[in-house]
Amino acid sequence: MGKIFFLMGKSASGKDTIYKELQRRLPKLRTVRMYTTRPKRDGETDGEEYYFRDTAFLEDCRKNGSLIECRTYDTVYGPWSYFTVNDGQIDRENGNYLMMGTLESFERVRSFYGEESLVPLYIWVEDGIRLQRALDREKGQREPRYRELCRRYLADEEDFSEERLEQCGIKKYYDNEDLETCLAAIMGEIYSYT
Numbered sequence: 001m002g003k004i005f006f007l008m009g010k011s012a013s014g015k016d017t018i019y020k021e022l023q024r025r026l027p028k029l030r031t032v033r034m035y036t037t038r039p040k041r042d043g044e045t046d047g048e049e050y051y052f053r054d055t056a057f058l059e060d061c062r063k064n065g066s067l068i069e070c071r072t073y074d075t076v077y078g079p080w081s082y083f084t085v086n087d088g089q090i091d092r093e094n095g096n097y098l099m100m101g102t103l104e105s106f107e108r109v110r111s112f113y114g115e116e117s118l119v120p121l122y123i124w125v126e127d128g129i130r131l132q133r134a135l136d137r138e139k140g141q142r143e144p145r146y147r148e149l150c151r152r153y154l155a156d157e158e159d160f161s162e163e164r165l166e167q168c169g170i171k172k173y174y175d176n177e178d179l180e181t182c183l184a185a186i187m188g189e190i191y192s193y194t
Contacts, residue, residue: 002097003117005189007022007100008100010157011134011149013176014176030097032089033051033089034051035058073155075148076147092113096190107168
């Protein structure tokens with residue numbers, strides 16, 4: 001039975017970079033894409049970072065029973081939803097998977113597929129470094145969304161609190177101050193299961 005390696009962490013912890021590097025370095029790991037109704041950022045491609053869909057698609061998934069989990073955030077630009085769909089991307093009988101999401105999505109996906117199926121990979125970065133990375137990324141956007149950056153930063157403090165991590169049984173974390181060191185530790189964890 002295959003494993004789902006679930007990458008998560010606060011915003012600007014480097015999840016996207018780590019996800020892409022793991023895809024490149026471990027091509028046998030199949031990737032699972034989540035869906036979102038938020039607009040694409042500069043440089044994003046539909047089907048790479050996310051499947052970018054509208055709210056009508058999300059409602060169809062609710063109605064037809066394929067929605068595994070959904071989180072909707074009341075952003076300064078209106079509601080943005082992030083969601084996982086049972087769309088055939090995962091076949092646990094055939095291989096291991098790499099997935100990325102939040103602590104809340106981890107809980108719901110684990111509930112859907114079973115606790116023994118998921119391996120949490122929690123990325124951690126010191127808050128000052130993380131905030132600077134977020135600011136640098138936002139400055140590079142055609143239309144920087146600083147208010148939304150601040151909202152996400154503060155929401156992450158609650159979403160990834162020590163209590164919440166403990167409730168989810170997450171005791172191990174991967175420090176991403178140095179990307180190569182972090183990747184080596186994560187790949188070691190993945191190899192221990194495969």
